[in-house]
Amino acid sequence: MNARTVLILGIKELRGLLRDPIMLVLIVYSFSLSIWTSSNAAPEALANAALSIVDEDQSHLSSRIVSSFYPPWFVPPTMITAAEIDSRMDAGQDTFALHIPPDFERDVLAGKTPAVQLSIDATRMSQAFTGGGYIQQIVTAEVSEYVAGYRSAPDPPVELALRARYNPSLDPGWFGAITSVIQSITMLSLVLTGAALIREKEHGTVEHLLVMPVTAAEIMLSKIWSMGLVVLLGSGFALVVVVQGLLAVPVQGSVLLFLAGAVLMLFAMTALGIFMATVAGTMPQFALLMMLVLMPLQVLSGAMTPRESMPEIIQTIMLAAPNTHFILLSQAILFRGAGIETVWPQFLALAVIGTVLFRLALRRFRGFLR
Secondary structure, three states: OOHHHHHHHHHHHHHHHHOOHHHHHHHHHHOOHHHHHHHHHOOOOOOOEOEEEEEOOOOHHHHHHHHOOOOOOEOOOEEOOHHHHHHHHHOOOOOEEEEEOOOHHHHHHOOOOOOOEEEEOOOOHHHHHHHHHHHHHHHHHHHHHHHHHHOOOOOOOOOOOOOOOOOOOOOHHHHHHHHHHHHHHHHHHHHHHHHHHHHHHHHOHHHHHHOOOOOHHHHHHHHHHHHHHHHHHHHHHHHHHHHHHHOOOOOOOOHHHHHHHHHHHHHHHHHHHHHHHHHHOOHHHHHHHHHHHHHHHHHHOOOOOOHHHOOHHHHHHHHHOHHHHHHHHHHHHHHHOOOHHHHHHHHHHHHHHHHHHHHHHHHHHHHHHO
């Protein structure tokens, strides 16, 4: 195997990528705007929900409840009358309307169970789904604290103190930004190598390579190092400039150690991308095949749902997927500040899986060239 040949062929791949504006836009978007969107969207968290309150009690307890709704979960509540609830919700001005009845404080202190009405605009699904629980918890906590203070109840003998190590405020944007970087590495390593091979076939340059003194391994390695380098540089830029710089999301561990793990991940995924391209043959077929492969990899690897909550058989099967180990080492390094002494099993697993995928892809690629 000639290293100079692999270098020259890889430079040819980079020049071909520069002449593909769609791929360039995809790369720039994946490592910039996509990460910013994932960090700020956070659909599972309530943010700036519109709330109006009808306070017919005008007591100290109702004032405490009104003052407990504040950003970033809610916008400052609007005080309205009961007759305005339906019209404001029909006009889309409010997502939630809380109605505190008269004599609410007196009934609570008397040991009764007065009802508080909460109207929800269910057409705003993402906020309506979580907002009702937020409001119920806030009202219940304020009433319980007020009653306990009024009756001078003794302090409980045991108090549970919760401390979040990496993300003290449990801001979902922190996790969303880093998870988006990991997912972009997985996706682009498949797309770029597969598209590079199919582009060779569609443009007829595969036949040119066949008459040159190059081997299938040299052609594969050239595509792997060139496309892998593009994704590696993009991920480094995204992590340092976008995540740490623009979004101000802290990283606990070593960025260089994470990028070292990304190199092994790219080796495995680019080999898989070449294998898929030889199976598909055309770009539309490759796109369909990528959807069938990429979605299970993203969903079942632990990026979206913790592996511990999945059935054991799924956890065992997904150990054969490279991005399962990459997500484990990424979370350990970036979230918990782990070193190589902790994540070396994931590094070893990625190296073994990458070698197996490379050999399978090389065998398939030789048949593809013939």
